[in-house]
Amino acid sequence: MGLFKKIKEIKHMKSIKYIISCTLLLVTISIKGQQDPLYTQYNYNMNVINPAYAGSKGVFSLGVLGRSQWVGIEGSPRTLTLAAHSPVGKSVGLGLSVIADRVGPVRETNIFGDFSYTIVTSENSRLALGLKAGVTSLQVNTLTANNNNDPLNVPIDRTAPNFGTGAYFYTDKFYAGFSIPNLLKTRYLEKSAGVVSTASEEMHYFITTGYVFDIYDDLKLKPSTMIRGVKNAPLSVDISANLLWQEKFEFGASYRFNKSFSGVIGFLLNEDMRIGYSYDQSIGNFGNFNFGSHEIMLLIDFNRRNLKSPRFF
Numbered sequence: 001m002g003l004f005k006k007i008k009e010i011k012h013m014k015s016i017k018y019i020i021s022c023t024l025l026l027v028t029i030s031i032k033g034q035q036d037p038l039y040t041q042y043n044y045n046m047n048v049i050n051p052a053y054a055g056s057k058g059v060f061s062l063g064v065l066g067r068s069q070w071v072g073i074e075g076s077p078r079t080l081t082l083a084a085h086s087p088v089g090k091s092v093g094l095g096l097s098v099i100a101d102r103v104g105p106v107r108e109t110n111i112f113g114d115f116s117y118t119i120v121t122s123e124n125s126r127l128a129l130g131l132k133a134g135v136t137s138l139q140v141n142t143l144t145a146n147n148n149n150d151p152l153n154v155p156i157d158r159t160a161p162n163f164g165t166g167a168y169f170y171t172d173k174f175y176a177g178f179s180i181p182n183l184l185k186t187r188y189l190e191k192s193a194g195v196v197s198t199a200s201e202e203m204h205y206f207i208t209t210g211y212v213f214d215i216y217d218d219l220k221l222k223p224s225t226m227i228r229g230v231k232n233a234p235l236s237v238d239i240s241a242n243l244l245w246q247e248k249f250e251f252g253a254s255y256r257f258n259k260s261f262s263g264v265i266g267f268l269l270n271e272d273m274r275i276g277y278s279y280d281q282s283i284g285n286f287g288n289f290n291f292g293s294h295e296i297m298l299l300i301d302f303n304r305r306n307l308k309s310p311r312f313f
Contacts, residue, residue: 038236039081040254040262040278041065041297042208042226043313047085047095049206050179051114052130052168054085055093057311059304061085065297070282070290075104091118093128105141110134112164112181125171132164132181160184173212175313180205204230212244212312220244222252222312240264244312250276259283260293271305273298 039045045065046053062084070076078101085095095114101107112134119127140156166179185203210224221243228236242252242264250266260283266276280293 038069038228038256039065039067040238040264040280040293040295041266041276042238043210043222043224043240044274044276044297044299045081045083046168046177046208046313047114048081048083048097048099049181050130050166050168050177050208051095051112051132051164051181052116052128052166052177052179053093054095054114054116054128054130055087055118056116056126056128056168056170057085057301057304058087060302061299062302063297063299065295067293067295069280069293071294072291073289076290077101077103085114092116093118093130107137107139107141109137110162112162116168121169125169128168128170130166130168130179132166133161135159135161136182170311172311174210176209178205178207202231202233204228210313218246220247220312222250224313234258242266247312256280272302273300275299 039048042049045063063082065079065081065083067077067079067081069078080100081097083095083097085093087093093114093116095116097110097112097114099108099110101109112132114130114132116128116130119129121127137159138156162182162184164179164181164183166177166181168175168177168179170176180203182203205228207227208225210222213221213223215221221241223239223241225240226236226238228238236259237257238254239257240252240254240262242250244250248268250264252264254262254264256262260280262278262280264276264278266274268274276297276299278295280295282290282292
């Protein structure tokens with residue numbers, strides 16, 4: 001009896017996972033296009049969401065991030081990000097970000113350039129203002145490749161420009177930022193066989209802040225917060241706290257309100273190169289039907305050793 005009960009439970013879980021997958025795919029193509037992806041290691045990936053961050057490190061910085069969300073659910077989000085930025089002169093920063101995102105049948109690619117201008121507000125503080133400009137390419141593949149008469153076979157393939165803006169205030173130990181990376185609400189529309197398929201890009205806003213506390217000579221505490229808002233969706237709030245030991249080894253945890261818990265670990269491979277990994281576990285019953293979300297990042301800050309006051313965010 002125990003064996004039959006176990007088999008029944010497994011079949012039940014598979015059925016629920018199938019329902020979740022189908023729901024995810026249908027909601028994605030019929031209501032909205034994929035929205036801005038979530039990041040757990042946002043502290044090291046900031047210019048993707050805030051153009052004012054470009055050049056703030058004082059060196060040329062290059063980062064690559066890969067994220068696989070809700071592993072085990074077919075069609076769940078997959079994200080690959082490439083971000084680079086550098087100061088140009090004393091006041092100007094330039095950056096470039098490429099985000100390739102996939103959710104079910106939806107593929108979205110964003111290519112944006114960043115410009116920032118920094119104002120010296122005191123001996124130890126700076127205020128940067130930034131602009132972001134680029135294009136978003138949205139592709140929605142059909143669900144049934146072999147049935148051209150299926151009303152769900154209404155693909156979308158469109159590219160549209162977009163713009164963003166942001167502000168970033170920082171010192172050696174503190175930062176606070178506000179940004180809207182996509183100011184334009186882009187609406188995509190296709191008509192086929194009497195069926196109208198729509199997808200849209202909603203405007204997002206981000207508020208970020210963090211501080212670095214010196215606990216001991218070799219130990220620092222780095223609390224941070226990110227608030228993410230978008231129309232017709234619940235507010236997303238992340239609270240994080242990381243410990244940095246000898247400026248080489250970092251570990252910590254974060255909580256995304258009512259959504260997930262996360263663990264983060266990072267290593268400085270050398271003075272310029274850092275690798276980080278995070279794992280997110282969904283809260284509630286949904287966590288029983290996926291194997292969590294995984295995120296890995298490689299960050300290179302070229303010639304960081306030459307900085308008089310290295311930054312830790």
